[in-house]
Amino acid sequence: MNLNLDPRPYAVAARLASVRRTIAVSGFKGGVGKSSVASLLALASTDCGRKTGLLDLDFSGASCHLILGVSPGPGAAFPDEIEGLRPPEAHGVRFMSLAFFTQDRAVHLRGKEVADVVMELLAVTNWGELDVLYLDMPPGISDAALEVMRLMPDIEVVGVLTPSVLSRSLAFRALRFSEQSGVKTAGVIENFADDAAEGVDTAEGFKVLARLPYDEGFEAALGDVARLRQTKPYRVLGKAAI
Amino acid sequence: MHEWALSDGMVRAAHKIKMERGLKEVVSITVVLGEVQDIAPDIFTEIFDEVKRQQDGFEGTKLVLEREPAEFRCHQCGEAFHFDRGLLPHEISENIHFVPETLRVYIRCPACQSEDFEIVKGRGIYIKEIVGETGDGLDADTGDVAEGRDAR
Numbered sequence: 001m002n003l004n005l006d007p008r009p010y011a012v013a014a015r016l017a018s019v020r021r022t023i024a025v026s027g028f029k030g031g032v033g034k035s036s037v038a039s040l041l042a043l044a045s046t047d048c049g050r051k052t053g054l055l056d057l058d059f060s061g062a063s064c065h066l067i068l069g070v071s072p073g074p075g076a077a078f079p080d081e082i083e084g085l086r087p088p089e090a091h092g093v094r095f096m097s098l099a100f101f102t103q104d105r106a107v108h109l110r111g112k113e114v115a116d117v118v119m120e121l122l123a124v125t126n127w128g129e130l131d132v133l134y135l136d137m138p139p140g141i142s143d144a145a146l147e148v149m150r151l152m153p154d155i156e157v158v159g160v161l162t163p164s165v166l167s168r169s170l171a172f173r174a175l176r177f178s179e180q181s182g183v184k185t186a187g188v189i190e191n192f193a194d195d196a197a198e199g200v201d202t203a204e205g206f207k208v209l210a211r212l213p214y215d216e217g218f219e220a221a222l223g224d225v226a227r228l229r230q231t232k233p234y235r236v237l238g239k240a241a242i
Numbered sequence: 243m244h245e246w247a248l249s250d251g252m253v254r255a256a257h258k259i260k261m262e263r264g265l266k267e268v269v270s271i272t273v274v275l276g277e278v279q280d281i282a283p284d285i286f287t288e289i290f291d292e293v294k295r296q297q298d299g300f301e302g303t304k305l306v307l308e309r310e311p312a313e314f315r316c317h318q319c320g321e322a323f324h325f326d327r328g329l330l331p332h333e334i335s336e337n338i339h340f341v342p343e344t345l346r347v348y349i350r351c352p353a354c355q356s357e358d359f360e361i362v363k364g365r366g367i368y369i370k371e372i373v374g375e376t377g378d379g380l381d382a383d384t385g386d387v388a389e390g391r392d393a394r
Contacts, residue, residue: 005369010258011251073333084247085340101337101344108358110317113343116365120341124247 008123012151015084015122018129019053022155023186023242024148026137028174029167033191034058034160036222036233037212038136039067041158043225044238046092050131053087056097057148058138059109059117065090065099069223072099084126091225096125115147122151141174149183156186158209158242163194172204186242191233210240244340245281248367249289250296256372257297265374267299270306272371276364277312278342280327280335299374306371312364316351322362323352342366 016022025041027034035058042054056064064070068090070077078100079085087096098107098117109117127133135155138144148155157178161171175185187207192214201208212233221227228234256271275281287305294300315322327335330348338345342365346357 003369003371005255005259007248007251007255007367007369009251010254011247014250014254015247079340081244083243083250085244098341098344101341102347103334103337105347107344107347109343109346110360113346113361117341117343120343120366123251124244124340126247 006119008119009151011123012119015125015127016133016152019127019133020130021132022135022152023132024135024137024145024155024157024183025160026145026157026171026174026178027139027160028141028170029161029164030061030139032160032162032167033212034139035061035063035136036067036218037158037160037189037191037237038134039064040228040231040234040237041242042093042095042134043068043091043228044234044241045132045134047229047238048241051094051129052092053094053096053127053130053133054090054136055121055125055133056095056099056136057118057121057144058136059098059107059114059144060138062097062099064095064136065097065104067222067228068093068095069225070095070097072097073103079125082126084124086126086128094127094130096121111143114143118144118147119151122148140170141177149178149181153182156184158186159188159206160191161188161203162192163190168203172206175206189237189242209242210236212236243285243289245286245289246293248281249286249293252367252369253290253293253297253300255369256300256303259372260297260299260374263374264376265299266377267301267375268303269373269375270304270371271369271373272306272308274308274310274368274370276310276342276366277327278338278345278361278364279366280339281367283307283309308370310364313362314351314359315362316354316356317358317360318356319351319354321351321353323359325349 025038046052077088087094159171161167187209193211215232
């Protein structure tokens, strides 16, 4: 009888054994600034002196490397083969992305393949000791999200939303779904926040962790970490220490 | 090495089965290495001999490796095809070695040039068989006496 037993799920827990906290930054609706928030959270965390990792799981829209100014590929930033793959550091953040292996080209994956890539990266990435690992999740409750929830049941979700009723409605529904699946919600971050909501500390029962004001200089700061650290969203997240 | 993490997962998986089956020791593990991931058998064996020391009951475990050729099927036109890894530049071959699904970025269906195809066989590694000593001569899986061995 052929066992046909995949060894990778057994490697995942071992690779994450020295990671104290994992936060899945989820957007649910495209265009809410999830990848920017995940990247800024990772930067703010490492700037606070915490050992920090960032894993970009938004395979079809990988963009954390662009936000952090990382040029992926051999000869530039690339993981080292040390008891798995040791992620390169980007401004102090241990950073892993599928973009390292696609030479920054678009990759189209179907359901099972998405789950396979999630598992492969979790099984072979040697994070070492981390205080916090941020996951830049794909939009919505997709195959990748479900696979992460299966393989990493101890994650905490941070939902990123905007003042838009569409973003909020979808985010709250998705957060309730993940809570019903046993995944804890740390809270929500409101991006492009308007002043009207200032001082409100919960939204639909979820804790509001931060409200990030719109910064017209943000687009020009993408890829330049020194400038990102001067932006309004970074300064808010730096104080929030999520 | 990247293979270290996969070998570690393999030994952990085998250890779980050893505990479930009540095996005293694991005699052999048969592992299939898919052509797409292209894990070098000699390197994998060397790493396995190091990693297996982390678990009890694996001291004498023999690693049996089998190669599985790659087979692809195009989602667009249904063409079944293979690939010649030797034609790929080293850097691309390394990327596929680390994450086999990236193959879809680098090769196309020879019939319709689509990049939308399925890896039917030969993707990565999996455990095909684990043979262990039960100590009392009983094969716990079938109830048959199997020379003191439990094979799954």
